[in-house]
Amino acid sequence: MLIQNNLNMDQPKCAFCSGGLVSDIEKNESFCSNCGIVARQNYDTADHQILALSGSDSDLESQAPTSIMMYDISLSTFIDKKNVDASGKQIRGYAEMEKLRKLNKFTISNDSKTRNLSKAMKEIRKMTEILGLSMLIAERASYIYRKALGKGLIKGRSIAGIAAATIYVACKDMGVMFPIDKIEEYIENLNKKNVVYYYKFLLRQMKMSTALQQPSQLVSRIAERARLGGKTQRKALEILNKIEGNPIISGKKPVSLAAGALYLAALNTGEHTTQLRIAVAAELTTITIRKRYLEIAEIIEKSDSANSSEDDELPCSPIACMAKTSNRSPDNLV
Structure with a gap:
């Protein structure tokens, strides 16, 4: 079993205990040396080079599928020390082969674009593991980063900040509900202001557009934080479905609409809650x-x-709802 110890500063650490990662290249996985959890199921090009130099008889192509998460997409060329050609014949001229190896290694590591991609791919992989996002999000973020690098948008800017912004763009593209505050909470040396700036910068420079959030997508998260029941959530979804497309709510923040619908649904179902509790859950104000x-x-x-003949029970007015929940007449609540 060929094992590589990833204890240098450039390699990512375990997302759970910050222990060093140990790569089992033959089994194509990395695990934490401290807690033993498997951190990732693929290895980068540095692992390929170690496997090639180790003289393993296994086929590299069968063990190393191409992936956009690798900075060279696993298509780089390495000259091993066997000094044999494709037909298996010995190549004469050891000194010339050594020069070729050094030149090949120099051309790979001396390219600034390659070094940038190598660091960025490690940052994206580390962030997605810490944030608990899927590999599809990481691959989409890697694709966006490559496009930005190809257009010269990375020069002079923070690699970690751009990487975090690409992850946020990838979440938006794939419809994953991911609050940007989590990046500031779990990732060191990053703040929300910089990530939002780079996010808007990428959208503007690359002429990208992300799908707008729907209020119905935010109901579950706010209700869970406010500890509201499933009946209230279903009623809030019904309310949002009834008001969809109305010009009065045009331009309003989706999170505010979801929070307002939840509060009205709680009044209608009789579940006890307060505006302050929902405001804290939605990170808004009570006003x-x-x-x-x-x-x-x-x-x-x-x-x-307008639809008085409809059989379904519609949510009551705010004053009537408050009267219903408090068993008082509407006149006493005014």
């Missing part, structure tokens, strides 16, 4: 929650009056 839920209630009241 925003109050404005949004009043606007949503107004839209539903107009829809209720």
